[in-house]
Amino acid sequence: MKYIEKLRNSGLRPTKQRIQICEVLFNTEKTFHFTINELEQKIKDKIDNKISLATVYNTVHAFEKKGYLKQIPINSNQTYFDTNVTDHHHFYDLKDGKLIDLENSDVGPIDIKRKINGKKIKSIEVLVKLED
Amino acid sequence: MKYIEKLRNSGLRPTKQRIQICEVLFNTEKTFHFTINELEQKIKDKIDNKISLATVYNTVHAFEKKGYLKQIPINSNQTYFDTNVTDHHHFYDLKDGKLIDLENSDVGPIDIKRKINGKKIKSIEVLVKLED
DNA sequence: TTTGTAGTTTATAATGGTTCTAAATAACTG
DNA sequence: CAGTTATTTAGAACCATTATAAACTACAAA
Numbered sequence: 001m002k003y004i005e006k007l008r009n010s011g012l013r014p015t016k017q018r019i020q021i022c023e024v025l026f027n028t029e030k031t032f033h034f035t036i037n038e039l040e041q042k043i044k045d046k047i048d049n050k051i052s053l054a055t056v057y058n059t060v061h062a063f064e065k066k067g068y069l070k071q072i073p074i075n076s077n078q079t080y081f082d083t084n085v086t087d088h089h090h091f092y093d094l095k096d097g098k099l100i101d102l103e104n105s106d107v108g109p110i111d112i113k114r115k116i117n118g119k120k121i122k123s124i125e126v127l128v129k130l131e132d
Numbered sequence: 133m134k135y136i137e138k139l140r141n142s143g144l145r146p147t148k149q150r151i152q153i154c155e156v157l158f159n160t161e162k163t164f165h166f167t168i169n170e171l172e173q174k175i176k177d178k179i180d181n182k183i184s185l186a187t188v189y190n191t192v193h194a195f196e197k198k199g200y201l202k203q204i205p206i207n208s209n210q211t212y213f214d215t216n217v218t219d220h221h222h223f224y225d226l227k228d229g230k231l232i233d234l235e236n237s238d239v240g241p242i243d244i245k246r247k248i249n250g251k252k253i254k255s256i257e258v259l260v261k262l263e264d
Numbered sequence: 265t266t267t268g269t270a271g272t273t274t275a276t277a278a279t280g281g282t283t284c285t286a287a288a289t290a291a292c293t294g
Numbered sequence: 295c296a297g298t299t300a301t302t303t304a305g306a307a308c309c310a311t312t313a314t315a316a317a318c319t320a321c322a323a324a
Contacts, residue, residue, distance in 0.1 A: 052302065094254065150272090
């Protein structure tokens with residue numbers, strides 16, 4: 001299994017649950033956005049054994065910390081995650097609440113002119129809200 | 133009272149509570165960011181009578197709908213609002229969770245090259261995360 | 265005024281996503 | 295294996311937010 005090494009290399013024990021969640025998250029052609037509930041559903045669909053909700057939360061947070069997932073800053077009652085951890089931005093369709101990737105090449109360079117003393121920029125995230 | 137007209141003009145009845153919340157939110161030299169809990173505290177400090185939590189929520193949402201407040205898209209367990217409704221962006225200091233305004237003039241123009249069929253851009257929001 | 269009505273406020277309950285807990289289980293190391 | 299530590303799990307707890315429904319208030323029409 002290709003994920004066993006990935007997990008071990010990040011200091012995470014390659015448990016059955018983590019490997020299965022890796023399959024659901026990363027064994028896909030395209031990256032995608034999800035909430036915990038959506039991920040839980042995907043897991044139910046693709047996997048025979050049950051994985052407890054707490055484990056899904058634990059795993060997603062562990063993966064986020066390791067940089068395998070990113071949270072998407074958006075105002076919603078649920079937290080959105082992205083399996084696309086490359087530098088990119090999002091459209092957010094207010095009508096249906098759906099997110100659409102905006103590749104970095106779709107956005108001109110972002111020039112932040114102001115500096116904050118003693119701080120450096122960790123990331124720049126652009127959210128483009130869409131309406132009809 | 134200057135807020136009575138403002139409220140009435142937006143189709144909101146100028147109740148005592150709404151006027152008082154206006155004072156707390158808008159009768160300041162500088163704009164500011166807040167969560168509902170922080171606003172509740174401010175209200176307690178500045179106002180003699182009690183305003184119920186539900187009213188604070190109702191009012192903030194009403195003001196947001198009318199465009200007097202903006203939600204700040206950020207991942208937090210609480211929702212952040214901004215009394216600065218002009219077009220601008222934010223630094224977010226990950227260390228202490230504080231937000232800092234980034235005036236539009238501090239950010240070069242943002243060029244969104246991709247279009248989504250039948251949708252138009254309502255807003256563009258940039259969140260610049262800071263670390264030490 | 266007075267009165268009717270629609271809008272607001274309020275305390276409290278309900279909701280629901282997320283986190284905590286502590287016991288059972290599984291992975292790892294020697 | 296045996297011992298240790300990490301992980302999983304079900305369920306409880308947490309807590310921001312929303313819903314409820316009764317009391318109250320602004321307002322307009324008579």
